[in-house]
Amino acid sequence: MTANPKGGRYRAWGLIVPTGVLYAVTFGIPMAMLLSASFARFEAGRTTPGFFLDNYTRIASDGVTLQVFWNTVTLSAQITAVGLVVAFPVAMLMRRAGPGMRLALMFVLVSPLLTSIIVRNVAWMLILGRSGLINTWLMDWGLISSPLALMYNRLGVIIAVVHVYLPFAVLPIYAALRAIDPARENAAASLGAPPWRVFVHITLPLAMPGVVAAFTLLFILSMGVYLTPVILGGNFVVTLPMMITDVARNQYNWPFASAMSVLLLASIVVVVALASALNRAFSPPRND
Amino acid sequence: MSAVDLEAVVKRYGRVEAVAGVDLSVESGEFVTLLGPSGCGKTTTLQMIAGFVIPTSGQVRIGGRDCTRLAPHRRNVGMVFQNYALFPHMTLQDNVAFGLRMRGVPRAERDRRVGEALALVRLSDYADRYPGQISGGQQQRVALARALVIRPDVLLLDEPFGALDKHLRDRMRVDLRELQKQLGISLVFVTHDQEEALSMSDRIAVMEGGLIRQIGTPGDIYERPANRFVAEFMGESNILTARILSTSGSEAEADAGGMPLRLNGSGARGDAVTVMIRPEKIMLGRAGAAGAGGIPGRVAALQYFGSSVHYRIALDCGPELTVIRPEADPVSRLAVGDGVEVAIPPGIPFVIDD
Ligand SMILES: Nc1ncnc2c1ncn2[C@@H]1O[C@H](COP(=O)(O)OP(=O)(O)OP(=O)(O)O)[C@@H](O)[C@H]1O
Ligand SMILES: [Mg+2]
Numbered sequence: 229m230t231a232n233p234k235g236g237r238y239r240a241w242g243l244i245v246p247t248g249v250l251y252a253v254t255f256g257i258p259m260a261m262l263l264s265a266s267f268a269r270f271e272a273g274r275t276t277p278g279f280f281l282d283n284y285t286r287i288a289s290d291g292v293t294l295q296v297f298w299n300t301v302t303l304s305a306q307i308t309a310v311g312l313v314v315a316f317p318v319a320m321l322m323r324r325a326g327p328g329m330r331l332a333l334m335f336v337l338v339s340p341l342l343t344s345i346i347v348r349n350v351a352w353m354l355i356l357g358r359s360g361l362i363n364t365w366l367m368d369w370g371l372i373s374s375p376l377a378l379m380y381n382r383l384g385v386i387i388a389v390v391h392v393y394l395p396f397a398v399l400p401i402y403a404a405l406r407a408i409d410p411a412r413e414n415a416a417a418s419l420g421a422p423p424w425r426v427f428v429h430i431t432l433p434l435a436m437p438g439v440v441a442a443f444t445l446l447f448i449l450s451m452g453v454y455l456t457p458v459i460l461g462g463n464f465v466v467t468l469p470m471m472i473t474d475v476a477r478n479q480y481n482w483p484f485a486s487a488m489s490v491l492l493l494a495s496i497v498v499v500v501a502l503a504s505a506l507n508r509a510f511s512p513p514r515n516d
Numbered sequence: 517m518s519a520v521d522l523e524a525v526v527k528r529y530g531r532v533e534a535v536a537g538v539d540l541s542v543e544s545g546e547f548v549t550l551l552g553p554s555g556c557g558k559t560t561t562l563q564m565i566a567g568f569v570i571p572t573s574g575q576v577r578i579g580g581r582d583c584t585r586l587a588p589h590r591r592n593v594g595m596v597f598q599n600y601a602l603f604p605h606m607t608l609q610d611n612v613a614f615g616l617r618m619r620g621v622p623r624a625e626r627d628r629r630v631g632e633a634l635a636l637v638r639l640s641d642y643a644d645r646y647p648g649q650i651s652g653g654q655q656q657r658v659a660l661a662r663a664l665v666i667r668p669d670v671l672l673l674d675e676p677f678g679a680l681d682k683h684l685r686d687r688m689r690v691d692l693r694e695l696q697k698q699l700g701i702s703l704v705f706v707t708h709d710q711e712e713a714l715s716m717s718d719r720i721a722v723m724e725g726g727l728i729r730q731i732g733t734p735g736d737i738y739e740r741p742a743n744r745f746v747a748e749f750m751g752e753s754n755i756l757t758a759r760i761l762s763t764s765g766s767e768a769e770a771d772a773g774g775m776p777l778r779l780n781g782s783g784a785r786g787d788a789v790t791v792m793i794r795p796e797k798i799m800l801g802r803a804g805a806a807g808a809g810g811i812p813g814r815v816a817a818l819q820y821f822g823s824s825v826h827y828r829i830a831l832d833c834g835p836e837l838t839v840i841r842p843e844a845d846p847v848s849r850l851a852v853g854d855g856v857e858v859a860i861p862p863g864i865p866f867v868i869d870d
Contacts, residue, residue, distance in 0.1 A: 411601035414568050417588040418595040419615035419666060429614070433605045512605045514648025 266486035275483060283487030293471070297491060300468040303382060303457075304450035311390045311446045312439065315397035319438075322398070323405045337399075340392040349459040352388045353379065356460070380462035388456050393449050397442035404438025405431070436510040444503040448496050468492050517580055519544045519670045519702030520565055525574030527560050534560040536726030537574070542670065542702055547693070549705045551713040552723030553749070558706040561723075562672050565704060566595050579669045589618070594663030596673040600655045602647040608634065608658050609643040615666035633665040636695065653684045660692070670702045677712070689716055710750050714738060722746045739794075743869040747792040752826070754793040754837050758865070760785055767863065774833030775811055777860060781867030790870040796840040797864045800827065800847050803855035810859035813837075815852050825850075829858055 269280040287293045318337070322330050340348055355361045356378040363375040378384055408431065416426045432439075454469040468488060476485035520542040527535040535557040542548045550558045563569040564576055567588035576584045583591050603611050612633050616626040634640045637657035639650075647655055656676060663671055676692075677685040693716050696703050707713055713720045714734040721731040722745075730742040741747035744755055758772035760783045768779045772791060783789050803812060813831035820843075827839045827850065837858060841847055850856065 409599065409601060411597045411599060412603060414566070414588065415595060415597060415601040415662075416603070416614065416618075417568075418566055418591075418593055419662070420589050420592075420618035421614075422587075422589050425618065430603060510605075512646045512648055514604075514646065 262486050262489055265483055266490045268483040270481045270483045283484045286484065287487060287491060293488060296466050296471050297468050299466060300451060303467060304447050307386050307389050307450040308443055308446040310386055311393060311397045312442060314390060315394055315401055315442060318398050319401035319405055322402045337395040345455050349388060349456055352460060356384050379460050380464050382465055384460040385457045385465050388460050389450060389453055393446055396445040396449060400441035401435060401438040404435040408434045437507060440503050440506045444499060447499050451492060451496060517544055518542060519579060521577040523575040525564060525576060526572045527564060527569060528572045533726050538728055540721060542704055544702050545700045547696055547703045547716060547718045549707060549713040549717040549720045550723055551707055551710060551720050553708060556723040557726040558723055559674055562674050562704060562706050566593050566672055567591050592669045594666060594668030594671040596659045596663050596676045598675045598678050600659040602655055602658055604647050607644050607646055608639060611658055612662045612665050629665055633661040637661045653680055656688060670704060672704050674706045722749060740866060741792060741868055744790060747868055752795045752838055752840060754795060756791045756835060758789055758791045760787045760789060773835045775831060775835055777865045778862035779865045779867055780863045789867045791865045792868050793860060793865050795838040798837060798839045799859035800839050800841055801857050802847060803857050810857040812857055815850050815854045815856060818852060829856060
């Protein structure tokens with residue numbers, strides 16, 4: 229390797245050829261097809277390939293699509309915000325916990341990923357519904373007189389999505405927290421910082437790379453939620469993926485569905501760009 | 517008044533006794549070193565002074581005030597960590613200012629004191645850099661400035677020079693000692709390097725297995741170790757078992773495996789004692805040379821160290837001795853197998869606890 233660094237480099241590249249091929253076939257080609265389909269024309273149930281801007285002008289002008297897109301963005305932002313706020317203390321707990329406790333926490337965290345999405349959402353309906361667990365208890369205890377609207381609205385969707393995607397937020401934050409040398413926090417304490425100021429001035433800034441990663445994952449995943457708003461949103465929460473499915477499956481309008489998908493993808497690219505800008509802003513300069 | 521008092525301090529982790537009962541007083545303005553092998557409890561002791569570890573039992577007093585269970589941020593203690601533990605996301609200026617910000621020191625005074633502290637460690641020109649942009653030695657000095665700027669009641673340093681190369685380490689030792697004297701600061705220093713301890717400290721506490729085995733000035737510890745552990749830890753030593761033949765006052769005649777010794781220390785006739793002889797205090801001459809007139813033996817092995825030569829001498833009467841002579845010594849032309857004579861000045865062999 230040292231004798232022939234160039235050859236070594238080529239060999240290293242060679243190792244990713246299988247992955248590269250896989251990506252080209254499963255990602256590159258469908259993307260190209262999606263992009264080209266989004267410029268096709270759909271008229272009276274018939275698709276004409278070509279380069280038409282019809283679908284994009286429709287997105288910009290029909291007044292519904294942009295509204296749904298904006299709903300999706302704000303919903304994702306809310307899910308991301310709630311997810312980060314819930315995930316950070318959990319990650320802190322995991323950092324402090326012993327190995328056994330950590331394993332238990334990890335299991336609890338990923339357990340929703342191991343459950344069928346339908347089962348999970350029906351379970352949430354039983355908990356959040358008008359005569360669900362929470363409302364029944366609260367009324368039994370006399371804390372409320374009429375049931376709270378915990379689902380068939382954004383709140384229900386946010387709760388259920390945060391529940392399932394929490395591990396994607398906790399794990400990057402936990403990894404970042406683990407990488408912090410406790411001596412740094414001790415140094416701050418010995419310099420007179422009470423625990424909350426140690427957190428604000430040292431722990432949180434040093435965990436930022438993990439927070440940014442968690443933000444990116446949560447946001448991207450949330451932009452794609454479909455079934456949970458269908459079940460727990462009860463037609464009151466419409467997301468772009470729901471609209472795409474409807475247009476493609478019920479109206480057979482693949483070109484318009486493709487254009488909306490491109491919009492969704494573009495917004496994700498923006499999120500990723502934002503995340504890497506944030507990362508750069510949060511990483512202190514160094515020479516080596 | 518003493519700066520720090522530890523009284524019967526114990527720290528247990530489950531069944532492990534990290535610190536098994538330490539008593540220690542650091543006088544105001546004193547430089548005390550905790551010296552000992554890995555795992556002897558040095559860091560744990562230091563962390564109990566800083567407040568990161570709460571003792572299982574015993575008492576920690578800082579400036580006469582009981583701090584045993586006080587949170588670290590309520591103690592006025594400066595700490596320098598082995599890996600510096602600088603804040604990578606803050607400039608050196610902000611690193612040093614941190615403690616003053618936490619104390620609510622007004623902006624103008626803060627800037628002035630930070631400036632002074634950075635000047636003290638000769639880093640004024642680097643105030644706007646980040647820790648990732650300076651060398652290890654410079655990071656070390658920032659850590660020192662950051663801990664000093666709060667004017668701590670006591671400064672704690674845990675193997676602060678461990679990551680530096682030898683040249684830089686020597687320089688930092690001198691700098692730290694000068695700074696400590698100049699500021700009159702009380703200081704507890706942790707190291708496992710006996711040379712470092714000997715060259716810097718007012719007093720050294722030699723630790724083993726969570727206990728202080730001996731505490732005293734560098735001279736005390738080196739010349740008059742209390743026990744075999746301290747003797748061996750403080751550098752090369754010859755440790756022999758001898759039988760006392762006769763005593764007079766504080767001296768005694770003894771026999772160590774056929775080798776006659778005049779001991780510093782007393783005992784009853786016939787007692788077996790453990791004796792330590794520092795290798796550089798033993799005279800060495802070529803066999804038959806004028807003025808040698810000692811115990812005959814021959815060179816079994818030698819190691820050349822530049823400024824000194826270490827000999828392993830097999831005495832004809834049985835025991836083996838390590839002898840260290842300066843390179844400039846005329847006997848340094850000796851070779852393995854050469855016949856030699858060894859003389860041990862009276863009073864040099866020192867009775868220690870086994
Ligand atoms: N948090 C802890 N949990 C369990 N055991 C510990 C803990 N901290 C220290 N110990 C044990 O206590 C003993 C003393 O540790 P300490 O770190 O004080 O040693 P040290 O003298 O600083 O060693 P070194 O020179 O290697 O830094 C060791 O046996 C160590 O394994
Ligand atoms: Mg240590």
